[in-house]
Amino acid sequence: MKELIVSLSEKNRQNKFLKNKLELRCKCGYNETLTYYDFLSAGEYNFGQPVSIVSPFISESIYDETITATPILLTKKCPDCGEDIVSVFPVSLENLVPILNMKPPDPQMYG
Template identity: 60%
Template sequence: MSKCMNGNESMKDVIISLLQKNRYNTFLKNMVVLKCECGFSEKITYYDFLSSGEFEIGQTIQTISPFISESIHNETIRVTPLNLSRDCPSCKNKITEMFPISLENLIPILQMQPPDPIMYG
């Protein structure tokens, strides 16, 4: 892949293209709840959340890794939140919700190819 990744828009494209390859991944069938101040709430799947493209890639922060590993000398890890924003269908205000998985954790999950169903037939 020679595509230059500059900025968050490109990373968004990467996520959306990974999603297309993983549309049957059971991980993406997990639900996230969107709640509006007006009382409206909606459950959508991770897949719908991300494939809508209505999310923003937040500011990356450095944090201390919760994992202790001999191979990792530097214990700080990068965490980039994904923030969904969509208009409330009821009151038209913006609903914002943070995706429960950071960008750094999401990408490896999406890069794992689902098992070939023929192997289990």
């Protein structure tokens, strides 16, 4: 699964979504800003335990619909103090894959 994410992010490096930034903060005060692309293409992350959450797209007639969300966890050694900085990617694995699979609009289509 990680290989898939890495190759999808490399294929979509122009995707605006991948230009969002993520801040890593260590308890010693060190902080670093990475783009989603840096984070995802580096492959230095693990997947957490999938959790069930209530779907935000619930319709009025369906109650308690749950979806699975797998957190993507980045662990990086702090260059200042050597402790691990653990950060959770803001988008779950299940939501990330469709975003990366989205094709950018074809400029020819409107030409």
